[in-house]
Amino acid sequence: MSAISEENVRGGSVFKDIGADDEDSQPTEIESLCMNCYQNGTTRLLLTRIPFFKEIIVSSFSCGSCGSSNTEIQSAGRIQDQGVCYALKVKTKQHLNREVVKADSATTRIPELDFEIPPFTQKGSLSTIEGLLDRAVAGLEQDQPARRAADPEVAEKIEQFIQKLKKLKDVETEFTVVIEDPSGNSFVENPLAPQKDEALTVSRFKRTVQQDMQLGLRADDDLDEEPSSDLEAMRNEVLVFNTNCPECNAPASTNMKLCQIPHFKEVVIMATNCDSCGHRTNEVKSGGATEELGTKITLHITDPSDMTRDVLKSETCSVAIPELEFELGMAAVGGKFTTLEGLLKDIKDLIVSKNPFICGDSGPTDRVQKLNEFGEKIDKVIAGEINAHVILDDPAGNSYLQNVYAPEPDPEMTVEKYTRSFEQNEELGLNDMKTEGYQEGN
Known part of the structure; x- marks a missing residue:
């Protein structure tokens, strides 16, 4: 051994x-x-x-x-801060070839058949949509001989359902595959990256107390909310607590500080430094509650100096660059307090350098070329060679882009406030804030 x-x-x-x-x-x-x-x-x-x-x-x-x-x-990595839900509309046989990472904590559903595979009933797998269907069929067929002997009527009904599952692979009609994972460690491939995938919807959600218990993040008898922090103490000192490095898993320390951003609000900045591998990361969370209105910030990049603008991107904020036909969903790069250049470089790293299903020796040549071209366009945006707009859309209203003309209005930047949709409130875990009148009216 x-x-x-x-x-x-x-x-x-x-x-x-x-x-x-x-x-x-x-x-x-x-x-x-x-x-x-x-x-x-x-x-x-x-x-x-x-x-x-x-x-x-x-x-x-x-x-x-x-x-x-x-x-x-x-x-073997850490459980993510939020759960994730992928909903894929399977319209063609090509959709069956999409790579899927399914953690053992994930629930798999096919609403059209009223079919569900509960969490922790299957081991985690790296497969495809077709592979998930085959695995479900194999699981149902496993005990069919015993069922036929004990209860032929039940066995016949299950056989009919198995045939329906097998029929899905012909994709004669559209169906939906939903993978919901409270650990946030499941993934469904977007073969159109860096462009938005119209067939795939990705949403993040806050875990319930019961889900925290299932994942071992909370004791079974711990039903109380976490104790509130002493805000005054946090404002006056840097808090340090032990953690593990997200890259090499070696013991590391995380520094946490409550800071006030001028012309905005208080935020919590957390920075992790690893002495073993040198990895550094920072994460930002809003220090206040969710705002009553969502915020959409649009910046027209007219000069390379725009890259030095401070950016606070919360974990609920999506990023779009219309000129590149690019859209990045909320929580894809987490909460960050950086510059506009830093944000664009993080996007390039995520889409180009760290894409496991497209880059590498096994990646299709056309996709690799497409991703490399996108990376080159990002570099040109940073250099000011492409006339582009960057849009930060945060339904929680907790994101910020520096106005270099403050307190005067910025001629190249617009800030719009809007009322969240019913679905956006659901994603933000604000169900308790929805009244019957709001649900009926929206």
């Missing part, structure tokens, strides 16, 4: 990046019991890192005695 060295564990290099040139990466082999024949088989574990899905553990079991085998995938 190959071993994981102490140096690797402490140095933060346990999780290896996937790459065609890495010939030294070998799985760890462990002798383990086969649950089919109860003889000893072999489990192979590979600790690796996939962008969008953080660190993962890929395991494969095989038994030499009975030939039984299975594979599964588990997230």
Whole structure:
């Protein structure tokens, strides 16, 4: 059995990046019991890192005695701050080929068939939409012989449903696949990136107390809300607490400070520095409540100096650049307090450098070229060579773009306030703020 060295564990290099040139990466082999024949088989574990899905553990079991085998995938990274829900309208057979990362905490639904796979009933998997359908069919067919012997009528109804699931792969009619994951660690491919995918809807949501309990983030008997913080103490000092590095998982520290942004509001800035791998990250959350109105900020970039403007992008804010036909949904790059140049570089890294399903040796040539061209256009926007607009749309009203002419109006920037839709209130977890009159009127 190959071993994981102490140096690797402490140095933060346990999780290896996937790459065609890495010939030294070998799985760890462990002798383990086969649950089919109860003889000893072999489990192979590979600790690796996939962008969008953080660190993962890929395991494969095989038994030499009975030939039984299975594979599964588990997230080894941290649980995200918000849950995520992907809704894909499957209209063509090409949609069945989309890559899907499904965590074991995710719920899979097909509303048209009133079909649901509850969370924690399947192991995590890296598959496709077609693979999810095949796995569901295989799970239903597994106990059919016993059902036919015990209750033929029930077995016949399940067989009819199995045929409906199989029929979906012909895509004769449109259907929807919904993957809802409170851990935020599931993912559905957008083959049109960096453009918006009209067939795919991505939304973020705040976990319920019950979901926190399922994920082990809260004790089963802990039904109380988290205690309130001493705001005065936070204003006067930097709070430090221990955490793990999001890149190498080594012990690190996070600094938290409550700051006042001029002409805006208070925000909480959290910065994590890792001494092991040098990784640095910062995250910003609004220090106040959700505003009564949403905010849409549009900046016309007319000069390279615009890149130095301060930007507060909350985790509920989406970013659009109409000239590049680009739109980035809320929470894709998290909450940030940076400059406009920093935000655009983060977008480029997310879409081009860290896209696991398009870049790399296995990525289709046309897609790789398309992503590279998008990266070049982002660079030209930063350099002021492309006349472009940047739109920050935050239904929570907690995002900000610096007005360099303050307190006078900025001739190149417009700020619009708007009333949130019923769906936006749902995404922000404001169900308790919706009255019957609002629901009926909207």
